[in-house]
Amino acid sequence: MLTVPVRQLGESERRAVERLLDLDPFAGAQVAERIAARGLAWWRAEGRVLGYGSRRSLESICWLGGNLTPVLATEPAVAAYADLLAGEERLCSSIVGRADAVLGLWDRLSAVWGPARDVRPNQPLLATEALPALRADPEVRLVHGSEIDRLFPAAVAMYTEEVGVSPLADDGGRGYRRRVTDLVRAGRAYARFVDGQVVFKAELAVVTRRTAQVQGVWVAPDWRGRGIASAAMAAVVRDALLRVAPTVSLYVNDFNLPARRVYERCGLRPVGTLATVLF
Template sequence: MLTVPIRQLGEPERATVERILDQDPYAGAQIAERVAAHGLNWWRSDGRIYGYGGRRIESLCWSGAHLVPVCATSPAVAAYADLLGAESRICSSIIGRADAVLELWDRLGGHWGPARDIRAHQPLLVADRDAPVAPDPAVRLVTLKEVDQLFPAAVAMYTEEVGVSPLLDDGGRGYKRRIAELVRGRRAYARFLGDRVIFKAELAIVTRRTTQVQGVWVDPEFRGRGLAAAAMATVVYDALRRVAPTVSLYVNDYNAAARRVYARCGFVPQGSFATVLF
């Protein structure tokens, strides 16, 4: 039995949800994008939003393909874990502010374990102005006719970053649809060398407060040549003018090369994320 107030939220609580998401627009970006697109009717967006608090909701937790806590204090985390631990795991990862994610996993691991990987410290970085690096004019938005050229690079990035291939479940059809959606939405960037993609990045999440960059990748043959900083400068330049007032991302703490690139591009720390992968 839950000993604290927690409940699933619906469309009548939309203003409350948006208020809390605005308190942490980076950790809440994934939820904010879904709420803007689908509202709070969970059956339309394959997930549910729970709120913690009495008369005034204090925090949120999105439960769907990912589990995402936002503004979750330790009592809120305990409440979410009590609720979710009674159910079978449906999420493929737990993502968010490190303190909340790691406490959630401490409480849920006995029910849902084991995890495939735990990334306990992923610096959250944000840029709100142009990079102090000249943009690379060869980096541009990918066109729909170039999806087939982009896809192998996207598969290579995903496999390297996540540790499993996106081709395993359905031969990659769902992942390719996602890549095509990003291209169609003018959210995929690349630098081509002939028909070969040697740099890529996507705006995986877009809200009115930020756009979150994911899928940053440089062809292994071209790493260490200084290509990434200028390429990311182009992404930041375009995203700030066309998409959102800030550009955000999170990076594995052990990826020293990527962290140097983002620092050169003017990204500044805004705390730490953690990710638990299943």
């Protein structure tokens, strides 16, 4: 029997939640962005925030929405979350967060939530607060609203290559196109165009007061191996640090050695390890 029950948190505990998120600003960035924008009320946030610990001493939180994301989850917290979630139907499309917590959850939930489409157990989490020493590509810039039709096919190609399924599958891509459009309008989508075609792209998919998290990094297949990625990423990191947030962060699959070399050249250094379970 659990001595410290898991409970759903509400707006009255927002300060305690924000204090926890400040302790893990990179791995908890997605959760921090959602809570900053929508608060903790489930009907407004499009997800639930579960808490582990007493009302006087909150120890860990777990976001449950489109993704399941544990933050600062110790082994007892992981066990408590899993005990609760094992009795619920799986609605999330992934579990993502610090590797020890994600893999601990999956060990306990796989029998009832499985099988997974893919498990990525080792994803280095990288961050920097320093401008890249590398020269930035001057042709990498923010995408204009009039260029969404040119950007969208590249975004679909990146998503399909990275995740293993097409974002067009469920609703013909309407939801994904809204996401891409929102990023462009918010000044968070970058690209390099050559003859009207995207040859490099990246987005600041998550922005908090502590970090801008880069996702969706992609080089067109015909342009791979030409050495454009490092200078292009340097342009993204430089602009994000000067204009958006005090740090830039991202996570990458451990087996993607070319990308890891690019990020190292841009000054990004390891700050932890994430894991992702994809359904």
